[in-house]
Amino acid sequence: MSNFVVISPGDPRPRQWAKTLKRRQDSAHPARRWGTAAALLILAPIAALAFVIVPCPRDRWIASASDTAPGLSPQSAIDDNPSSFWQANEMQRPGQWFEVDLGARQGFVRVTLALDADHRHGVPRKFLLLGSDDGVNYNNIIAGGQGQSPLTTVDFAPVSFRYFRIALQSEAGDPSQGQAYAWSIGDLQIYQRGWQNPLAVVSWLRSLITRKEKPAPQSSSPPNGFVPPSTPGIAPGRSVNFASGFTPNRGLICSGAAAITAGHVRLADGRQWEVGTVFTSDRINIRSFHTVFRFRIDQPAADGITFTLQGVGQRAQGGGGGGLGFGPQGATKGIPKSAAVKYDLWSNAGEGPNSTGLYLNGAAPDVPAVELPSKLDLHSDHVFEASISYSGMTLNTSLRDLNTGAMARHTYQVNIPAAVGGPDAYVGFTAGTGGRGCVPMILSWWLDR
């Protein structure tokens, strides 16, 4: 039997059916009331689920900012580490911004900014939330906000963008009254309606469970607040941009055991008594600069690496072993006209098996040294982010374990142009292995003046 009813134009039955339905809806029959209650009981949780607001996964996010204090990178605000935070380099001022590339277009209804009590003065004053589809034009105002300590929450009607920016509209206060503070973000999150993307809930729950094992960010993201030039490589005299990893023939010269492989600079390949160096093919002005690089030392026995500025040449090399490719070893002399910050795995002269330090003009990079804390262990196979800035005669360095968030800072007073013989220098890295080896990998590198 067919379930279909043929209705022709002018047929009175649809009107009669509508009247019958209306009468049934108007009736207060007990069965209907119970049916409605049952339907509500079933539908209410589903309706509630539709309005659950859940954090969006942050795996693919890349954060950047108009200015960043050395070592307190924008990525620290989205790294699931409650003890790390981003901080601007300047006091709060209109026009200062922090932005996130979500990796793909994403719907969201809430933004939160968290900051622990120790940094409550870094809460932003008045700001605007702006959205963008190209990361260039931020013409869409999502909402306005005013920072609250310790948690700022801004809710708004659903929007969908790939990029969003928080732009300050006012200063922190009167500097003459001691009220000027730099803006900080300990944790930034955006939220979406759970029903819009149930997979995000699963992903979020999974990220909570696996948070401790979350791998450190690799070379795919800019490691600091600078806006990278569009072309990777070096701009002679000005800047270095390998924030997204390394490709051959982009202005770097590898010597000895060093090679660019799989997007990284591998300074040595694990054998004994190797020296590897990589330097910019052109000189960079180093009168003042800020550089950030990420590295990891695989098979971390000996000896270590340096970040080196030198006035000798593209293929300058020192000795292996405790010379770290920078200083002397046996009959090999160190690199003259140079300055280096070392990351040293091996104690040659009492520096300890886990140290850093500053060395000039190819001096043996052993002692004097600064021992790194045990929670910041160069032998850990973790990814480290080094941030080094130079201005005036002050060299500020920081080293952060991106797996644990542990950080150490050291400051040196040094005249780098005098050491390297002028305002311009070849800039890069050196490594040495000795009776035991290691595989040091530079994962990404940024330098700007």
Ligand SMILES: [Ca+2]
């Ligand atoms: Ca050593």
